[in-house]
Amino acid sequence: MGFKELYLYNFRNYDNLKINLEYPEVFFVGKNGQGKTNILESLYYLCYGSSFRTKNDNIILKHNEKQMAAAAKFSKNDNSLNKIRIQFVNGIKKIELNENNIVDRRDIIFNMPCIIFCHGDLEFVTGSPDKKRLFFDQTISLLDSEYVSLLRKYKNILKNRNKLLKTSKDKNLISIYTEQLIEYGLIITKKEKN
Structure with a gap:
């Protein structure tokens, strides 16, 4: 069970990013301000349909852009491969799970249980x-x-x-x-x- 791949488009400081997460352990290392927390935020965003840092999706959108997307492939306990995608275009959020539209964020939180602990917590x-x-x-x-x-x-x-x-x-x-x-x-x- 876990994330396999992560895709980001205009998410915070990332133009286009693809990360292979199919390893037993994954570490994000870098200087302050390079985007390590933004990657963690994107994973949380895909689990809950919202950020742990802000309630306003416009803040997550890369500066001067009108659309963003975060997507991932993940597996569940049954080893099935699943896809989740969240788009934010012109102020409208659209969530898709396995290419099916999700109306209520509640319907995605059981796919990838996620708990993040950061200094504010x-x-x-x-x-x-x-x-x-x-x-x-x-x-x-x-x-x-x-x-x-x-x-x-x-x-x-x-x-x-x-x-x-x-x-x-x-x-x-x-x-x-x-x-x-x-x-x-x-x-x-x-x-x-x-």
Whole structure:
């Protein structure tokens, strides 16, 4: 199981790059600012459909370019060869897995489970509770496909409830949102304990 080849086009500082990763161990060595972290970011990007460094894909796009792509060949436990490609063209992201369009990033995170630990991640240990929560949410999501959907629903209910608290005096609707928060919160808490 693992990446076999990596292709980058206008990704950060790379115009065109092809790397053969079909070795037992791969090391990226170079001076600061040469793009080692950009390669790691591209692998993470292909695993999750987003970067660990930014939420804005325009920042990943090479300066003065309008399109970029990251693609890879990888194998799973069954040794099947798979292809993933993410294109970002004129502000629109398109994800393909084995030439099939992916609408929800959740559908790719179980292909290549990936955890990256970098200097900013020390906040998972020393930082605020929301940083610790993010770490646990990401880790549990790799093990439980339903967890991602539950988190999305919970966060959506919380967002709507908070918006209603600011704009409305309809206490009945607020109590319905509160009941839903409790319901999803209990399910999430049980999954976290397992």
